[in-house]
Amino acid sequence: MDANELEQKIQKAYSHRYKTISKRVVNAVKKAGVDIDTLSSEEIKVLSTTLVQEETKSLQTDLENLLAQKEQIERALEKKADELQEAKYEIFNVLEDEIKPSEKTLHTLHQIKLQSIDLYDILSEMVESAIITALEKESDLDETLREVIKEITFEAIKEGSLNTIRVRKILSTILATAIEVAEATPTKADEILRLTLKGMRGGLVKSIDRFKQRVAYMPVEAKHILIEDYDTIIEDLNQTDTLFSQIILTQASESSQVLRKMLIEINKDMRYDLEELVLISKETADVIRARFSNFAKIAVKKADVALQSPKAKEAKRMGAQAIEAARMVLGSALKSAKDVIEKKDN
Numbered sequence: 001m002d003a004n005e006l007e008q009k010i011q012k013a014y015s016h017r018y019k020t021i022s023k024r025v026v027n028a029v030k031k032a033g034v035d036i037d038t039l040s041s042e043e044i045k046v047l048s049t050t051l052v053q054e055e056t057k058s059l060q061t062d063l064e065n066l067l068a069q070k071e072q073i074e075r076a077l078e079k080k081a082d083e084l085q086e087a088k089y090e091i092f093n094v095l096e097d098e099i100k101p102s103e104k105t106l107h108t109l110h111q112i113k114l115q116s117i118d119l120y121d122i123l124s125e126m127v128e129s130a131i132i133t134a135l136e137k138e139s140d141l142d143e144t145l146r147e148v149i150k151e152i153t154f155e156a157i158k159e160g161s162l163n164t165i166r167v168r169k170i171l172s173t174i175l176a177t178a179i180e181v182a183e184a185t186p187t188k189a190d191e192i193l194r195l196t197l198k199g200m201r202g203g204l205v206k207s208i209d210r211f212k213q214r215v216a217y218m219p220v221e222a223k224h225i226l227i228e229d230y231d232t233i234i235e236d237l238n239q240t241d242t243l244f245s246q247i248i249l250t251q252a253s254e255s256s257q258v259l260r261k262m263l264i265e266i267n268k269d270m271r272y273d274l275e276e277l278v279l280i281s282k283e284t285a286d287v288i289r290a291r292f293s294n295f296a297k298i299a300v301k302k303a304d305v306a307l308q309s310p311k312a313k314e315a316k317r318m319g320a321q322a323i324e325a326a327r328m329v330l331g332s333a334l335k336s337a338k339d340v341i342e343k344k345d346n
Contacts, residue, residue: 006046010050010051013031025051088113092112092116096109114152114155115155120169127174127177128181131149141191142195147199148199149174150202153200153203154210157170162208163233164243171200171204174200179263193262197266201244201277208277218291237282238285240278241274245271248270249263
């Protein structure tokens with residue numbers, strides 16, 4: 001049967017007046033006068049594809065409409081997030097520039113601003129400004145630069161999820177910016193990089209410690225936030241020192257030869273300085289285990305129930321069918337090879 005003819009027959013025969021998919025499919029195949037066992041592979045593909053298309057037309061349209069709405073919502077969310085950020089900037093700028101508070105009050109405002117603004121969007125620019133400002137002052141550079149990077153790191157990490165991808169992005173952005181400034185200031189390059197890395201380490205330690213305190217007093221209602229990613233969080237906490245070193249080495253590999261050598265040397269020197277990071281990470285992992293291990297077991301039981309869902313059962317079925325299909329292909333290939341050998345022998 002011609003493929004186009006088969007497609008048209010199925011389209012014409014398919015009717016949604018039947019209540020179930022089973023009845024709709026069986027009726028369409030019978031009405032179209034199709035004997036599936038006589039069809040070629042290509043015809044079976046046309047048959048099944050046409051049945052799927054006819055059954056899912058309205059679902060496909062609904063899905064496309066929802067995706068379009070999702071894109072609109074995402075654009076609207078992005079726009080509103082930008083407007084929110086701009087409003088925050090403006091309020092703090094008015095308080096700083098027009099109200100003209102005393103130096104002490106201004107310092108307090110700066111601290112509050114740091115805690116109120118979403119830093120990730122402006123992280124690179126802010127780090128660059130902080131390093132350059134610290135260099136211009138020159139006096140107590142060691143204390144100033146380390147502390148400012150520590151606070152920026154802490155404020156950027158603390159409110160979001162403590163997962164490797166997010167933390168890596170933040171730390172990599174901070175270090176990459178410091179490397180750019182170091183490139184432009186070669187006489188201070190080693191100092192900039194060492195102090196930035198010490199500040200990053202301090203900010204990460206402070207963030208993990210804050211997370212540990214929150215976990216210790218987290219209400220039962222909020223446990224699902226952790227349990228959703230329980231294993232990943234435990235794993236991430238057990239390798240924060242490795243993550244930190246990896247970030248340094250990755251950025252080093254993308255830097256000039258001079259800075260690459262500096263970063264590799266600093267990474268070696270910092271190995272002994274990472275003990276505090278390892279300790280706080282281990283303590284936090286222990287607190288999570290102690291508080292939420294039972295809850296995690298409940299989550300595993302729920303997962304076991306989920307494995308009995310229609311989707312899970314279909315996945316098992318398809319897995320078994322894939323094995324059977326592979327066996328048939330292999331059997332056919334072996335038979336062909338055997339036939340060729342036998343012909344040669346003859």
